Amino acid sequence: MTLLGTGAPAGLPRPDCPCAACAAAQGEDARAATALLVDGALLLDLTPGAAFAAARAGHSLSGVRQVLLSHPHDGPAVEVPAGLPQPGRVPDGRELALLTGHRVRAVALDAPGTGYAVTGPDGRRLLYVPPGGAPAGLEEPVEPYDLVLADVVGRPDALARLRAVGAAGPTTDVVAVHLDHDVPPGRELARRLAAAGARTVPDGTTLAVGSYEDVPDVPRRTLVLGGARSGKSVEAERRLEPFPDVLYVATGGSRNGDTEWAARVGAHRERRPGSWRTAETCDLVPLLKDEGPPLLVDCLSLWLTDAMDAVGAWDDEEWADGGERALRDRVRELTQAVRGTRRTLVAVSNEVGSGIVPATASGRRYRDELGRLNAAFAAECEQVLLVVAGQALVLRG
Numbered sequence: 127m128t129l130l131g132t133g134a135p136a137g138l139p140r141p142d143c144p145c146a147a148c149a150a151a152q153g154e155d156a157r158a159a160t161a162l163l164v165d166g167a168l169l170l171d172l173t174p175g176a177a178f179a180a181a182r183a184g185h186s187l188s189g190v191r192q193v194l195l196s197h198p199h200d201g202p203a204v205e206v207p208a209g210l211p212q213p214g215r216v217p218d219g220r221e222l223a224l225l226t227g228h229r230v231r232a233v234a235l236d237a238p239g240t241g242y243a244v245t246g247p248d249g250r251r252l253l254y255v256p257p258g259g260a261p262a263g264l265e266e267p268v269e270p271y272d273l274v275l276a277d278v279v280g281r282p283d284a285l286a287r288l289r290a291v292g293a294a295g296p297t298t299d300v301v302a303v304h305l306d307h308d309v310p311p312g313r314e315l316a317r318r319l320a321a322a323g324a325r326t327v328p329d330g331t332t333l334a335v336g337s338y339e340d341v342p343d344v345p346r347r348t349l350v351l352g353g354a355r356s357g358k359s360v361e362a363e364r365r366l367e368p369f370p371d372v373l374y375v376a377t378g379g380s381r382n383g384d385t386e387w388a389a390r391v392g393a394h395r396e397r398r399p400g401s402w403r404t405a406e407t408c409d410l411v412p413l414l415k416d417e418g419p420p421l422l423v424d425c426l427s428l429w430l431t432d433a434m435d436a437v438g439a440w441d442d443e444e445w446a447d448g449g450e451r452a453l454r455d456r457v458r459e460l461t462q463a464v465r466g467t468r469r470t471l472v473a474v475s476n477e478v479g480s481g482i483v484p485a486t487a488s489g490r491r492y493r494d495e496l497g498r499l500n501a502a503f504a505a506e507c508e509q510v511l512l513v514v515a516g517q518a519l520v521l522r523g
Contacts (some may be wrong), residue, residue, distance in 0.1 A: 127273070134138055135304075137159055139307070167224065191211065192230070206389070216231070231245075251269070266290075282368040322367075330426060348509040351511065356513045372422055374422045377402075408433070434495065437456070440491075
């Protein structure tokens with residue numbers, strides 16, 4: 127399967143767009159509109175310059191026996207080159223059999239357009255989803271596809287739906303296509319996709335369907351650090367959007383009816399996918415010991431506040447008379463649970479050590495203990511990020 131293009135319908139960079147992402151989309155990061163050539167016999171989506179793109183990749187369109195459209199419009203995007211069959215579309219749920227031995231089934235979407243599940247003569251299977259769409263009406267169990275090509279950046283929930291029913295498994299090669307200027311190209315795009323268990327390739331790349339050596343491993347434990355309004359929670363939530371049934375663990379509580387705090391909590395809740403569940407608790411150890419879906423803990427700094435309340439850490443006498451030792455035990459129990467957990471875990475915490483030195487002894491104590499907690503927690507994580515001004519810096523992994 128050769129990707130003649132991997133970009134959004136308008137390509138990348140977009141014509142006449144002055145944004146930073148478009149300015150950086152040069153060389154391998156420049157992308158034509160997405161189109162797929164399968165075994166030289168099936169063309170999914172006809173785009174401008176498809177014949178030249180195939181030639182640059184060392185292929186010809188002379189052997190194409192079927193051209194299928196996926197985008198939500200009725201006709202071909204460009205004039206049909208001489209020798210190519212007229213483009214068509216398979217009705218949802220129907221299957222088309224080609225003389226080459228390929229079978230193409232149309233997959234219903236939750237948005238206008240048509241997805242295609244292609245089975246090759248060797249039984250290998252790929253799924254192609256057009257931009258802005260996600261498969262609809264999926265039911266368990268589903269045999270996993272060998273390759274999924276979808277709008278992972280724009281519709282991460284599409285990948286979550288496929289994973290929920292087993293259509294995308296650990297060995298499924300997930301390749302992001304329809305790439306637009308929403309994410310800076312290059313390393314930042316690769317980083318975000320890797321966190322979702324996906325990747326991208328340059329235009330003209332030929333992939334062997336069923337070969338999954340390059341499938342990125344999703345970090346099982348991740349710590350996201352950052353200051354106030356740095357974007358750390360957004361980064362943490364984004365990492366788990368492509369996964370189903372996430373349990374969001376809120377450690378902040380209700381704060382006794384504080385309306386400003388309630389507004390903050392509501393804003394967080396509105397951002398999260400509707401399929402996620404929420405647990406308001408600071409009792410993290412049992413959750414980490416249980417089997418289950420991914421956990422997003424937001425945040426460790428509020429967990430520490432609760433733990434310090436419990437051991438009387440704000441009072442100097444109580445702190446000296448066993449409070450410090452009790453807090454160390456709680457932190458040790460938490461980090462040991464992180465080490466032993468089988469769940470995918472993303473945790474958020476504040477980085478406060480670079481700010482003004484607190485004026486009170488209790489404030490300095492909290493700052494010091496949060497620094498120790500962050501360091502101990504980070505030591506148990508495969509990946510650690512620091513978010514500054516919305517930009518994620520990889521410290522580990």
